[in-house]
Amino acid sequence: MSSSHTETKISLDALRPPRVREDAHIGSHAAQDLVSSDGSGVDRRVFVDPEIYQLEQQKIFAKCWLYVGHESELPDRGSFLSTTMAEDPVFVVRDKEGQLRAFLNSCTHRGAKVCRADSGSANSFKCPYHGWTFNTEGALISVPRLGTVYGDCFDRHQHGLREVPNVDSFGGMIFASWDPAAPTLKEYLGDMTFYLELMLSRMEGGTEVVGGVHKWTIDVNWKIPAENFAGDHYHVPSTHGAGVDMGYRSPLSNDGYCIHTGNGHSIGTERGGAQKGDAVRTDYDGFLAEMRAQLVAKYGAAAEDFVPIGVGTIFPNMSFMDTARFRTFRVWHPRGPGKIEIHSWCVVDKALPDELKAATRQTYSLAFGPSGIFEQDDGDIWQSVQDSMKGYVGRQGRLNYEMGLGREMPTSERYGSAFPGSTSDMLMTEANQRAFYRHYASLMTDAKK
Template identity: 35%
Template structure:
């Protein structure tokens, strides 16, 4: 039982093995990733019919595209002929996707529309309808954010996101409601995907140590007047703080007034939508921690910017994020160093067998934050592992639950002259 690998009632332990085990990783793909709603795209990337982006759902590549009827559809980006990746671009606009191996061609809905040498090779008996690209079971949007799931029994997206919405709404509202995404920037790092996912949900604790030099350079951390974290049964987690904190950070750094306001409104500082979609408030970085094995991940990063910014303001905004939270940004480098070292040292037999401590704040959850509208979930102080405990509780629940039952449609009869 994966539930036995965590204990948040008495010891606060998490087994180190869950960050290294190949077997655990394989089960994550068929349970956690196959049965959750996963972030795919933002609607601003798919404005016109034929606009598409490629995305990942766990290790499964998909194409997400705007249809002629205005809907958004996603299909597995794997050719039905020999399993080649059909589309190898990040994004674009097209009517057709042609596989570069033998030329099978699909429309944006995934229907197989053209097969080279269909007459000579298949004697015009190929049932093309039966060999379309595998559709993603469900695709839904929330405030422009497009998610997909393979699970036909998943709750509606809006319900799945219920306890993530205070953070997600705050992220979007702070940027001005009408946003678009710049990116993605993609990079690979060693490390298990769960480390940054829990971190962006819960780990304000690391900042003073991991980012000590960077914080020194910008004048140190400002004390927020209100800050708390929340965690939910759905596994989502976030840290919320008052907007005034960014103002005080700006003052300390001597870089002029914060563009984000100075009031005590509580807004999202950082959050993770279970399982692997994270964002940072105010400045707009979005992340998907793409799993690439138990000790490897591909980071996909975008920056959300208000739509219609003039070119110079947009450039400055993107530059601000690039120097802080990108692959080469000061905070980004500090963070990935930790995740890579954990992956490296945790390969040891003894290291993998040694439980890790997720006790912080256990039993001291502060219900005071619940007076804030919309936060009817458990809350704690900044220095609290509450978000991680919620994340791993949900994770274990899915890991111990059934794998996604795939019911691929039976291939149609052959084209061999007898079928």
């Protein structure tokens, strides 16, 4: 009989920062803090413990705004796509008035998925189990043999699909939240909107997805890639050393920024943008130079550093990478404490010439598609992180996020008053990860609603 369940049981008190950590020793049954008050130490159990994972579903994924798609994927009335919000299957549809809606993809009769396709166009959704049919507003519009099998007692108006109460978009990015009391999307994104606008509104017409969505699974907790994309530049020379040697990427200096803007959101990049090695060269360089000049004219010389914008994470599980060669959006959908399903897209500026769209898409696939050289590097390491923490001993102790402690300042001090958030005086810092985990802890303990 296993006793590990009792030994690792966490009470909510254990999540509550700040508390002084008592040194745990292997085999200790004592509860300890999971995230230190400054975010510089994170208990390994937050990456493996099933109870903590379940709590995340309630405290984080049922509360936060989650990325569910891009407006360019839903161009017309009736356009739909299916995805998930954490583990809950949903589909997003443009209804007959053109409004974006999202529904739990579960029939109100016996729960079957009513939308079975990844994407497409439809006026209605017929459940394949017994044939109940719903329209794009989620209303139940048809029940086979209604009068015969249900008689008068059945009210189909009571059986519409469960609708996600909040759906909104910013710069083409569509988010949804299950929380009826959620702040507006703009409030949720807060100061991150400034940096998102720099990335998404560089050209007239905004952005679009090209080439559909890549989906694959790997064995890692969702927070490991989310915190990596929050601005882990320190890993590049080591994890991606081969890509640097082959000329797919320039060597990394310590010159650049990491910025966090509140609510766990952050961005970071080396100066001039990553992925600018010589192995793949396209005219995208010229396009970026043009964009840089426009932003400098608007925000001053400091803006030069923000084209491309770099990597970033919108808390909790949406990340992006805007480089000197391509741009990708991705979502780390949790599939249990030790598994994620990655959804990844290549995103381009709509007004970009077709040949550059094709070139950036190709470069994206080569670098960060499911078999991309950098994606493979990261995926392999991330799975080893997870693997090393799943055992009885491996799940004990803390991971370290102390890099750059005490070197933070308001971003405005470094870049000027237009630039919000907090930054550091160097690229390699774990300030963004600390901000991510502080926010994580505040939600898990209800310190912040």
